[in-house]
Amino acid sequence: MLIGFSARWPHLPVALFVFLILPLAVWGQLLRELGRTTLAVIFPFALSITLVQGFFYPGATHVIFSLGPFALKEEGLLFAYGTLGKILLLAGAGLLLLFSTHPADLILALVQHGFPNALAYIVVTAIQLLPHMQAKAMAIVNAQRARGLETETNLWRRSRALLALVGPLVFSALVDVHERALALEARAFSAPCSKTSLKELHDTREEALARWAIIVLSIAFIAWQIGGL
Amino acid sequence: MIQLDHVTYTYPQAKHPALSDISLEITESSLVAIVGPSGAGKSSLCALLAGFIPHHFHGILQGRALVHGQDIANTPLAELVTHVGYVFQNPFTQLSGAKLTTREEIAFGLENLGVPRLEMAERVDRVIELFSLRDIANRSPYEISGGEMQRVALASIFVMKPRVLVLDEPTAQLDPLGARQVFEAIRTLTNTQSVTVIIVEDKTEWIATFADRVITLHEGRVVLDGSPDAVLTSPLLAEIGIRVSHYTQAARAASRHRLWPSELALPTTLDKAIDGFKRARKKYENLG
Numbered sequence: 271m272l273i274g275f276s277a278r279w280p281h282l283p284v285a286l287f288v289f290l291i292l293p294l295a296v297w298g299q300l301l302r303e304l305g306r307t308t309l310a311v312i313f314p315f316a317l318s319i320t321l322v323q324g325f326f327y328p329g330a331t332h333v334i335f336s337l338g339p340f341a342l343k344e345e346g347l348l349f350a351y352g353t354l355g356k357i358l359l360l361a362g363a364g365l366l367l368l369f370s371t372h373p374a375d376l377i378l379a380l381v382q383h384g385f386p387n388a389l390a391y392i393v394v395t396a397i398q399l400l401p402h403m404q405a406k407a408m409a410i411v412n413a414q415r416a417r418g419l420e421t422e423t424n425l426w427r428r429s430r431a432l433l434a435l436v437g438p439l440v441f442s443a444l445v446d447v448h449e450r451a452l453a454l455e456a457r458a459f460s461a462p463c464s465k466t467s468l469k470e471l472h473d474t475r476e477e478a479l480a481r482w483a484i485i486v487l488s489i490a491f492i493a494w495q496i497g498g499l
Numbered sequence: 500m501i502q503l504d505h506v507t508y509t510y511p512q513a514k515h516p517a518l519s520d521i522s523l524e525i526t527e528s529s530l531v532a533i534v535g536p537s538g539a540g541k542s543s544l545c546a547l548l549a550g551f552i553p554h555h556f557h558g559i560l561q562g563r564a565l566v567h568g569q570d571i572a573n574t575p576l577a578e579l580v581t582h583v584g585y586v587f588q589n590p591f592t593q594l595s596g597a598k599l600t601t602r603e604e605i606a607f608g609l610e611n612l613g614v615p616r617l618e619m620a621e622r623v624d625r626v627i628e629l630f631s632l633r634d635i636a637n638r639s640p641y642e643i644s645g646g647e648m649q650r651v652a653l654a655s656i657f658v659m660k661p662r663v664l665v666l667d668e669p670t671a672q673l674d675p676l677g678a679r680q681v682f683e684a685i686r687t688l689t690n691t692q693s694v695t696v697i698i699v700e701d702k703t704e705w706i707a708t709f710a711d712r713v714i715t716l717h718e719g720r721v722v723l724d725g726s727p728d729a730v731l732t733s734p735l736l737a738e739i740g741i742r743v744s745h746y747t748q749a750a751r752a753a754s755r756h757r758l759w760p761s762e763l764a765l766p767t768t769l770d771k772a773i774d775g776f777k778r779a780r781k782k783y784e785n786l787g
Binding site: 372374375377391394395396399400402446449450451452453454455456457458459460461462463464465466467468471 | 549551555576577580581584585587589591592593595596597598599602606607608609610611612613614615619641655656659660710727763
C-alpha cells in the first residue's frame with residue numbers, strides 16, 4: 271500500500287492490485303469473496319469520483335464529449351483513475367487481510383509482539399461480538415413489533431419508534447457489559463502477571479523474511495521516490 | 500473454609516442493607532444451596548464470597564468475611580479468583596468473546612494467570628474430559644447450546660482450580676435439558692473433586708437430592724439454615740414466597756387429611772414421596 275500510495279506512476283496501484291493482491295487471493299482461495307466485496311466497496315466511489323472529477327476537474331481543458339452545459343474532460347478522468355486505483359488497492363489489501371486472518375489470530379500476534387492486552391481484547395471482542403449484538407437488537411425490534419410498535423411506516427412514526435427501540439437496546443447492552451466485566455474479573459483478566467497463550471502461532475522463517483522484505487522494499491521505494499523528485 | 504462474621508453490606512446509595520448481620524461457616528467439600536425470594540440477598544452473598552463486594556461494588560461493608568483464612572476485603576480480586584470461582588446466570592455474557600474454539604475459551608483464565616502453555620493444555624484437556632466437552636472442544640463457543648455454554652462456563656472457571664465454586668442461578672436461563680446437563684456437571688464435581696460448591700438455585704428437588712446444607716435468606720438475613728429435609732419442608736418457605744416442591748405440597752395436603760404417615764417427615768423428593776404414600780396405603784389396607 272505504501273508503495274502504491276507513494277508512486278508517481280498512476281498505473282502502479284492498479285498493477286499492484288492485479289499482479290499482487292489478486293494472485294494472493296487466488297492462492298488463499300479467497301478470489302470470489304474478495305472480488306465480490308471489493309466491487310461492492312469500490313462501486314459507489316467509482317461512480318461518484320468519475321462523475322465529479324470527469325465533469326468538474328478544475329483547470330481541465332481536453333474535452334472528450336459534451337452533454338449540454340457539461341463537458342467530460344480527460345484530465346478529470348485521469349485524476350479519477352489515479353484516485354480509484356489507490357482506493358482499489360487500499361480496499362483489496364484490507365479485505366485480503368480481513369478474509370485471510372481471523373481477528374483473534376491477528377490480535378494474538380500483536381499481543382505477542384508487545385501490543386497492550388486490554389486494548390487487544392477491546393478490538394477483538396468488538397469485532398467478534400458485533401453479530402451477536404445485531405442479533406440482540408433484532409430480537410428487541412421483533413419484541414417491540416409484537417407489542418404493536420410500527421417500524422415500517424412513515425418517517426415520523428419510525429423516528430418515534432426509534433426511541434422505544436434505543437432504550438431497551440442501550441439498557442440491555444449496559445447490563446451485558448457490566449456482567450461481562452465481572453465475568454472477566456472472575457477469570458483473572460486484571461491479574462498483574464505476564465499473559466501466556468494456549469494457541470501457538472506458527473511464524474515460519476519464510477513469513478518473517480517476507481515481512482522484512484516488504485518493510486525494506488517499502489522504505490527503499492519511498493526513499494527512491496523522494497530522492498527522484 | 501468460609502467464615503462470615505456479622506457481615507452487613509449496603510450498596511452505594513441504597514437505603515437498606517442487602518445483607519444484614521450474616522454469620523455462618525461453610526466447611527470444605529460441601530455443597531451448600533442458597534434459597535430465598537427475589538431481593539433476599541442471594542446474589543449479594545455470592546458477590547461477597549467472590550470478592551466482587553467490596554472490590555467491584557463499592558458500598559459499606561461491615562463485619563468480617565474470610566475465605567481460606569484470607570480477609571476478602573483486604574485480598575486483591577486477582578488473588579481471590581484463584582480461590583473462589585464464580586459462574587453467572589447468563590452463559591452468553593460469560594464467554595470472553597475473544598476465542599475461536601471452546602477449548603481456547605476454557606483456557607482464557609489460565610492465559611490471564613500466565614500458566615505455561617504445556618501445563619495449560621494438560622489442565623484444559625483434563626477439564627474437557629471431566630465435563631464431557633470433547634465433542635464441542637473445537638467448535639465455536641457461540642455455536643453451542645445454552646446448556647453446553649453453561650458447562651463451558653463452569654469448566655472455564657473450574658480449570659483455574661478454585662477451592663470454592665459460587666454458582667449464581669446457573670440454570671435460570673436454560674431449558675430442562677440444559678439444566679440437567681449443568682446439574683450433572685456439578686454432581687460430577689462434587690463427587691470426584693474436593694471442591695466446595697455454593698449454589699443459588701430454586702429447583703428444590705435437585706437441592707434436596709444433592710445439597711448437604713440449605714441456607715434460606717429473606718430480606719438480607721439468614722432465616723433458615725440446616726439439612727435439606729429440615730429446611731425445604733419448613734412452613735416458613737411458603738410464607739416468604741419460596742416455591743416448595745410438589746412432593747412436599749402433596750404430602751402436606753395428605754397429612755391434613757391424615758393420609759400421610761404421622762411418623763414420617765414430609766418428603767422433598769419423588770422417591771421419598773412414593774415411599775411415604777406406599778406406607779400410608781399399606782397402613783390403610785391393614786386397617787381395612
